[in-house]
Every structure is written in C-alpha cells, then in structure tokens.
Amino acid sequence: MRTITALLLSTVTLFAVVAANNAAADEKSSAIKVEIVGSNGKYQLLRGGKPYAVKGAGIEFGELEAFAANGGNSFRTWNTDTEEISGRELLDKAHKLDLTVSLNLFVMAERWGFDYNDEAKVAAQFERVKQEVLKYKDHPALLTWIIGNELNYNYKNPKVYDAVNDIAKMIKQVDPNHPTTTTLAGYSPEIIELLQTRAPALDFISIQLYGDLINLPRYIRRDNFTMPYFITEWGAIGHWEVGKTSWGAPIEQNSSQKAANYLKSYRQVIKPFPEQALGSYVFLWGQKQERTPTWYGMFTDTGEATETIDVMHYIWNNQWPNNRTPKLLKMELAGKNAYGNIKLKANKNYPAKVVVKDPDGDNISYLWQVRPESQSQQEGGDKEEIPPLLTGLIDKDEQAQITLKAPKKSGAYRLFVYAYDGQGHAAHANIPFYVR
Template structure:
C-alpha cells in the first residue's frame, strides 16, 4: 500500500471531508433542503418554494441588522459572495432561517476585469471545483433560495467564454443540487449580451438584471428584444453616480434622501410590480450602508444605523402600509443660497452658511448635524470597495440647526457639505452639496 496519493485524489478527499463537516454541523432538522423551482404557467412563469407560490420581497445584504428586514416586511436577501468559513456561512443562513428569510447565495466567480483569463482551462477548472465545493457546503440548508453564479460578469468583459464557464457550473449545480435554481447577474440591459447568455448558458433557470436610474426603461428594452424568459431584478434603487449630472470639476450631484425614496417608489410601481409573471423576484439595494463616492449614495441606512425614507417606501410596497414611525424628509438644501447643480465655488477660509428645509410626517422634533468631507477621488467602479472619507474638523461655528455656519477649508480643492436630519426615533434624512474651494 502506498502512502502517496495524486492531486486529484487530494481534491476528492477534501470535498468528501467538507461534505461530512456540513452533515455533522447541521442538526438533522436543518439538513433537509426546501425545493425551489421556476415553473411555466399560462400567464408566464411562477416561482415556487415548497410547492407554493413565493413572492420575493428582497434586499441586498452584506452586513448589518438582518432582523430589521423582517421587521419591515422583507423575506429574502442576496449576497455577493459565499463565505468560505463554514461556521460564518452557516451562521448567516441559520439567522435567516430563524427570521423566516430566504437567501440567494452568490458564488465567487472571477471577473475578467480583475485579470481572470477564461481562455486558461486550468484556472477555469480550478474555479469550477471551488464553486462545487461551495455548493456542497450550503446546498442542503433550508434557508437557501437560489444560486447566483457570479455578479456582473459582463462588466468590462470581452471574452464570451465566461458564460461557457457559467453554464458548466449551472449544470453541475443541477446535478448535485436539484432543489435550487441557478442564475447569473448582468449589469444593465444589453440585448446582444442576453442573446450570448441564452446561447452559451442555457442551463440557467432565470436571468438576473441589475439596473438603477435606467431601470424605468427595462419594460421597453424587454419588449423590443422580445425577451420572454423569467428574470429577477437583483439590484435596484437610487440613481447611479454614473447616471447623474456632474459639476464643472466632475463631482456627481447626489439626490436628497427624499428624491431617492421617490425613485424607489417609481421603480417598484412601474417596473417590478408591473410584470408579476416574468419579474419573479427582486432585491433592493442596499439594506445597509457603504461608501461609494459618498457614504450615503446607495445605503438605505446611515452609517450610524438610522433608517431613511427609502425604507419607508419599500416597506409600504411590501406590506401595503407605512411603517409605524415615518422617516423625516428633505424639502430643499442650499449652500450660499445656491443648489448642488450651480457649480459652487468658495474662497479659502471665508465664512459661509448652508440651510436645509426638512419635514417629518409624524411631527417628530428634528435635530440636525452638518459635516464637510473632501470629495472622493475614487475611480473604482462596479461596486468595488472604496475607503471611507473622514470629516474635516474645526470648520463649523454652528452645525446643529437647520442653518449651519462655517468657514470654507483653507486648501484648494473639491469638497462636499453633508446634512443629516434625525427624528429621535431611529430614522433620518440626508442631503449633500459639492463645492470647490479656490482663490479668486
């Protein structure tokens, strides 16, 4: 008997060990998967879970308070990666299960724009095996809803073989996990791309589309393309920073929290709710907070944890009624009597004022906080990580009232002034205005 085994045997042994760990980790009551399927109906398509129609009221979730999603009426989350640490991954699924929330897990599939070569069969095979290991780890958890095979793999892609790899993974999943459907997400709508995916990845059960300001046009795009298949909208929400007007120095102009809430409402009513037999699920972005150009652009929560008006709107769409405590809103915000689109130039160290008009549907007493940050210089895209930006200290002489007084920074450059409005009951509103400091 030899004590040496080849590489393939090692990989097989690792996979067998991981599968055994999963079985040992889960109590018997949690080891039974729940069947999820997409079925054809006379009207179009239907998502079934445990044989019953399942309407996804979902949100993109990375970290934060999952229980708040259940509190506001949500029933599903999607991730952007699969946790390689089994204990952490199971903890997420167990928490979701306890809250009555399902999970669409996104497999860690590499993007061409990050240097992955889909012409290299060895690295493609290695990725396939890693995906298989991940599926083996989590496929039997009852909270699992679907498998997302990669996030926005089309972003800056050139090689269509990426979708051959996606199809191979989908076939593998169908073989070892017949209980859960498969999908892949695309950034935006591209009729040619949808055709490529349909040809190269026919094993997918549905398509997942991610759109922001352009989402309002999705019904028109689908009609023009004569696309008849089922789909999810796996990211939608605020108008993207690449879709808005910019200042003369290139700073994107961010909407107020109230303007964003109105966009969430319009997107849900006119797009998502209007196609119930084709748009089988959706995940609003983002149930949490992140830095992407600003700390407030995409998160439905503030960094300090307060909810915003966008959550009110989504909760009403899910439940048919407003939350018990409504978030405050923004009527207007001005810096030196001008608005964000007015290309505001300030002089170094000179005194200025900014003013916000806010309201609260519940007539709560409002408090205010102002801050100034340097403008983000990030050129990252596709949701890649951005480092947070610290507030500048010592500029304000009054910063806790609707009207703030401050001195402009002394250093030439681009900045942004932020205002936060709190209702004292865990909800808030926000707005910001970009400005540029230069000597006259």
C-alpha cells in the same frame, strides 16, 4: 455593482470543505424545493410547491432582524462567506427569521485579471464553487444560486459564460432543488443572446439596473424577451447616470428624492410584471462608501434608517410604518442648491441651511460634515475608502442653519447634512462645492 470584503474568503482549503461535506452527508437533507414553472413570458416561482413572492433586498452586513420586521422575506448576497459571518451561520440566522437567501457563488470577473483561457484556473474555480454548492445545497433557507455577479462588466472573453454554464450544469446534477442564475450589469440584447447561447443551463436571468431601470419594460417589449428574470439590484440613480458639476462631481439626490424614485421604480417596473419579474432585491440594506457614504445605502453609517426603508415597508406590507422618517425639502449653500456649481473663496464664511419636515412632529437634531470629494476611480461597486472628515469648518453644526468656513486648500469638497428624528431615522443631503 457589488459589495465585497475579501475576494478569497470563499476559497477555503479543499480538505476542510470536503470534511464538512462528509459530515453533512450523514444528515438528511432539509432542502425546500424551489422551482420556476410556466413558459413564454408567464411564469411562477414556487417554494415547497406553493407560490413564493420575493420581498427582497441585497444584504451583506445589514441587520436581518430589522429587515424581517419591515416585511422582507428574502435577501441576496455577494459571497458565500465573509469576514463577518460564514455562509452556514448566515443561512441558519435567515432560517430562524423565516427568511430565504439567494446565495452568490463567488466567480472571478475578467476585469480583476482572471484569464478564462487558462483552463487550469477555470477548473480550480469550478472545483471551489462545487464544494460550496455541496456545503450549502441542503439548507432550508436557500432559495436560488447566483453564479457570479456582473461578470459582463468590462468583459472581453465570452468564455466566462462557458464557465458559468458548466457550473449551472453541475448544480443541476448535485442539487435539483434550487434554480440557478447569474447577474448582469445593465441590460442589452447582445448580452441576453450571449447568455442564451453560452449558458443555456441557467434557469433564469438576473438584471441589475439603477436609473435605467425605468426603461426595462420597453427593452423587454422591443426585444421580445420572454425569459423569467429577477432584478437583483435596483434603487438609487447611479453616480454614472446623474448630472455633474463643472469640475466633474456627480450630484446626488437627497434621501427624500431617492425614496420617491424607489417607489416610482417599483410601481412602474416591478409590480406590473409579476409573471416574468419573479423577484427583486433592492440595493442596499446597509451602508457603504461608493462616491459618497450616502449614495446607495438605505441606512446611515451610524445605523439610522432613511426614507427608502419607509418605502420598502409600504411596498412589502401595503401600509406605512407607524413612525415615519423626516422629509428633506431643501438644502442650500451660499444661496444655491447642489446644481449651482458652487465655488467658494478659501477661508471665507458662507451660510448653509436645510429645510426638514417630520411627518410625526418629532424633534429634529442636525449634524453637518465636510469631506474632500472622493477621488476614487473604482468601478462596479469595488471597495472604496471614505474621504476623511474635516473639522473646525462649521459653526453650530447641530442646527438647521450654519456658517461654513471654506477650507484653506483649493479643491473639490462636499458639505453633508443629516437630520435625525430621535426614533432611529434620518434624512440626508449633500452639496458639492469647489474652493478656489
């Protein structure tokens, strides 16, 4: 999975990059050396010669100030530059907040049509990536280099990892201060063996798992896997891993269920293995549309923090925040929950309700929305368009109990509810339904 804005933003003109590098060459390197020491399943990440415990999240457009205030100390990206901010601006901002960055070097995935048998294209990509490395290698906020994101997702040509290895070898030559990795969609002994064979220059492996994360310790024991690793994406149970309605709509956990899953995942999979799992980046410190606008983001589309932020605050600080997010206990439509395969008659009225409890006794306000079910078939986190809001269907949409008028047009929809505490926090849930 990944977030991405413009695939070619990191491809700047060679002239401009070389000019920037020449200017930077006149400056003394401010890099802080990062290294992995140890062997045979017992490792330690050092930064500036001292042990460094990564308290991380995946961030592309999320607020770094809020991240730092909640106890985070490192974040990963999916590009070096975006439409919103350049890599240097991002690193500078991180450094001011005493944060480090695992910077993703954008490498084309085969599933986007890139041919790793085309030597000219592979060479051009190598040169582009090299210029990015030269541009940012001396920044003190840099922690590690991520060489491509989930390149194994739907891949067929193993030469992709020859290209990764060539980039890793190049980085070792020009930047001895920062370890290299590449991220994997899922875990399998076959892909681990391929990486060890084709890309031995990598310093560690990065694994990205969602619902299947709970099985990672078992996989590692089974395969006698002893390399150091990061978990560079983890969080909500994936939309491909959950139950579905009879018409195929994936059933999303509510915000409180997700928070409980985050805490369970950390306690059972990440915390017990500090000598091998050297860092983790929870997904996603921000908001994105992926099947729904609430599935993976730890914030709402209007910026409120969800209960998963409370959990990460607790994990990073060993104490809960002073003001807690509302807990969502139950949501129903027509007397059924999200697993009820709810089918409604067009233009008819149906009751819906939500039960929310605020730990601090804050007053709760509500917002209900109806959207058509997403028809997106995008994979791997590629950009999706959010389905439009449908208006005029909800009576008294600011209360805990409402009346929904089913849309006139037959098809699949979702009813969303948000519960706000007025303190910058929100709970949320949704129920898929079908209009006959």
